[in-house]
Amino acid sequence: MAEKVGKILAVDDNADILFALKMLLKPHVELIQTETDPERIPQHLSEEDFDVILLDMNFNKDAISGKEGFHWLERILEIDPGAVVLFITAYGDVEKSVKAIKAGATDFIIKPWQNEKLLATIWSAMRLKQSKKELSHLRERQKEINTIMDQPFADFIGVSPGMQKVFRTIQKVAPTDANVLILGENGTGKELVARALHRASTRNDETFISVDLGAISETLFESELFGHVKGAFTDAKADRPGRFELASGGTIFLDEIGNLSLPLQSKLLTVLERREVTRVGANKPIPINIRLISATNMGIKQMAAEGTFRQDLLYRINTVEIELPALRDRPEDIPVLAEHFIRIYSKKYNRQINKPSPSVIRKLTQYPWPGNVREFQHVIERTIIMSEGPSLSEDDFHLSSHAKVSEGLELDTYNLDDVEKKVIEKVLKQHKGNVSKAASELGLTRTSLYRRLEKYGL
Numbered sequence: 001m002a003e004k005v006g007k008i009l010a011v012d013d014n015a016d017i018l019f020a021l022k023m024l025l026k027p028h029v030e031l032i033q034t035e036t037d038p039e040r041i042p043q044h045l046s047e048e049d050f051d052v053i054l055l056d057m058n059f060n061k062d063a064i065s066g067k068e069g070f071h072w073l074e075r076i077l078e079i080d081p082g083a084v085v086l087f088i089t090a091y092g093d094v095e096k097s098v099k100a101i102k103a104g105a106t107d108f109i110i111k112p113w114q115n116e117k118l119l120a121t122i123w124s125a126m127r128l129k130q131s132k133k134e135l136s137h138l139r140e141r142q143k144e145i146n147t148i149m150d151q152p153f154a155d156f157i158g159v160s161p162g163m164q165k166v167f168r169t170i171q172k173v174a175p176t177d178a179n180v181l182i183l184g185e186n187g188t189g190k191e192l193v194a195r196a197l198h199r200a201s202t203r204n205d206e207t208f209i210s211v212d213l214g215a216i217s218e219t220l221f222e223s224e225l226f227g228h229v230k231g232a233f234t235d236a237k238a239d240r241p242g243r244f245e246l247a248s249g250g251t252i253f254l255d256e257i258g259n260l261s262l263p264l265q266s267k268l269l270t271v272l273e274r275r276e277v278t279r280v281g282a283n284k285p286i287p288i289n290i291r292l293i294s295a296t297n298m299g300i301k302q303m304a305a306e307g308t309f310r311q312d313l314l315y316r317i318n319t320v321e322i323e324l325p326a327l328r329d330r331p332e333d334i335p336v337l338a339e340h341f342i343r344i345y346s347k348k349y350n351r352q353i354n355k356p357s358p359s360v361i362r363k364l365t366q367y368p369w370p371g372n373v374r375e376f377q378h379v380i381e382r383t384i385i386m387s388e389g390p391s392l393s394e395d396d397f398h399l400s401s402h403a404k405v406s407e408g409l410e411l412d413t414y415n416l417d418d419v420e421k422k423v424i425e426k427v428l429k430q431h432k433g434n435v436s437k438a439a440s441e442l443g444l445t446r447t448s449l450y451r452r453l454e455k456y457g458l
């Protein structure tokens with residue numbers, strides 16, 4: 001190792017041992033701090049951020065029980081739960097090493113040691129510390145991102161009886177760890193419900209990982225969800241954890257679960273039953289501890305009855321169901337949502353916009369909102385950008401293009417899939433094939449639109 005890396009604290013009552021460690025480690029590490037008095041450990045920890053702590057198991061001369069070492073291990077982990085501690089003892093045996101590791105030590109070094117072996121153990125402990133640091137850094141980032149992302153839409157708006165019922169269910173279910181299935185059309189706020197459940201759960205300090213199952217291709221499914229080891233396939237250049245592993249301790253949100261093919265449903269079911277994942281190319285399963293929240297806009301019970309969605313998987317995921325009503329079915333929410341988004345976008349675009357007039361609210365309430373709140377939000381944003389004065393008038397809201405689409409649509413069938421296909425074709429044509437514009441018009445995300453294009457072979 002050319003560059004000196006890592007800071008090490010070695011604690012042993014035998015000064016000769018410490019001297020030998022210092023001589024061995026000095027050429028390789030950034031700092032090797034030695035200490036004969038374990039009472040001074042807390043002070044060292046407060047002064048320096050050590051990567052690895054080498055800790056003697058017996059401090060009293062002739063002691064062999066290791067009790068003192070265990071006491072200090074406990075103290076160190078109290079001060080820094082992420083500390084990486086290697087026990088040193090001359091009396092090491094299998095039983096004690098197992099006990100030490102159970103108590104939170106990372107590994108075990110037996111005196112007298114072989115230099116090569118000792119160095120190898122220290123390097124791997126150092127790598128572990130590095131990944132622990134990265135993980136905690138990622139967690140902090142995720143927390144920060146969650147707060148930032150939640151901020152503009154922190155308010156989950158809804159005064160209608162339908163939404164009030166949803167809020168009550170969230171409050172009741174969030175702390176229970178029960179698997180939740182969220183049902184509702186596109187843009188009704190399913191992801192908001194999932195995040196609200198996570199925030200109100202006991203796991204709220206941990207990660208919330210959202211996976212759009214509809215956007216993951218069949219071939220990448222396992223590697224994305226369960227991870228892979230280096231060399232498992234051509235593009236696997238390094239070990240990589242999957243989403244389940246990343247979500248462990250926290251919540252995983254599987255969006256668009258109804259889009260999974262039957263073979264992938266079986267793979268998912270196995271993971272949920274065993275509560276462990278095996279990275280692609282590995283043979284050792286990794287236990288996972290997750291809260292599962294799923295969502296779909298499809299008629300999943302119908303699919304289960306028809307055999308396109310596994311009944312046993314449905315039972316696994318829907319301990320509790322939360323159904324989000326479509327926006328057209330909760331007109332009471334239109335005025336509050338309008339005020340909410342006007343507040344957000346007038347701030348974003350630095351505009352002074354008044355509360356919407358009753359005639360504007362009437363117009364917004366009469367429109368059927370096929371893309372639900374997402375579409376509503378886009379319309380408000382677009383209208384604020386295009387409007388001139390502080391008051392929005394009815395004419396500022398251009399909702400007619402949607403009406404035209406449906407007016408000009410010649411239907412020779414009422415099969416919903418065929419209707420959806422026709423509407424998509426029409427809107428795409430209207431936007432000259434521009435997927436972003438078409439998606440926005442349809443109140444869909446680009447990914448959702450792409451998925452539909454694939455589904456209908458467009």
Ligand SMILES: Nc1ncnc2c1ncn2[C@@H]1O[C@H](COP(=O)(O)OP(=O)(O)OP(=O)(O)O)[C@@H](O)[C@H]1O
Nearest residue numbers: 153155156157185186187188189190191192373374
């Ligand atoms: N009740 C609500 N209050 C405030 N904002 C909402 C509400 N419902 C939805 N939204 C907003 O609408 C947009 C769509 O919501 P979300 O992504 O949660 O819907 P979804 O049902 O998961 O959509 P999809 O099925 O397309 O994935 C988001 O920007 C969200 O913040």
